Amino acid sequence: MRTRRLFRNLICLEQCLPNCAPIVTYYAILSDNLINTTRDMEILCKSGIIDNWLIIDDAAESFSQLYDDTFIKQFYYSNLIAEVKEYSWPRYTTVLMHDYFKHPWALVSVVAAAVLLILTFLQTVFTIIN
Template identity: 50%
Template structure:
């Protein structure tokens, strides 16, 4: 027996999966998880615990295929899941370290300013969550984030959920603010794209307002990533990394620049030796 008819109004329509994915992540469309459990248990012949695990896996597959977000294999307690949007958030948050408590925010320089100051921005490999950002000795590690048509709606609805639900930690709100700090111009987007941190399906010009407006008109008092921002700013304000980056950028950025600089140094040394030899002979 075929499960899908030839003239099925759902599956015969182009891009229907994208439309369904968009509707399923809207905060106002969320169905209580317990209702989804009961409906799913009417369809499959499994025990309650196995059915819940299978339902979670189905949500993960659907999110990966239609939102471009690979969810970690960490299951929060079943009784704590409120709805699909909450499940997605819990899976992403539960895979990163607990970290610090939220505090007042210290702004972070843009990606361009950080690179000019000697900070190396790289893609963090094999991370289970794009929220898992680290900084160590001048290297800012950021997991890859895919930017698609549904990404803005996804972030806006999870941020709204964090803002509206009591005692919900502002993890995604903090992430949005951090990216907003890093991205101010098209050049900032280019830096992150070149390092494969952002897989952008939008125009670079559209990506800038995308990040700048994710948490627009949202009041935020306490924010995560404070320790990271403090470490980055301390490194950013040091002179030697900035001078070293400027030296590499201005004099060692191409093979010809390296040869020219080396030739100039050799000539300077030879001139010094010649002068010293002339003075010594007298």
């Protein structure tokens, strides 16, 4: 709780001073983009990158609320965030394929459901037109 208050006060100070570089604000945004789930927080704590004294759920939530209501002109770490998201996208597709499409019939059923949904939508549209 104290840490969140300290970060919020430092971010407010950066926002109030006209020539102050928003270093703490950038750190808060970068941390929020890196920590999306409690699993991300666990990985960072086990690696020794972040020292956490809170419950993992509370710590992950705290990072998402650090920079609320702040104004950012330019975010210097936007390229880094894009690279991290580009790296994590194949991981999500791998999990999707592993968990939900283990058998070929699962993929066939999803395609069949999509075709039925499209045909139902088209039938509704043609009924409304006529």
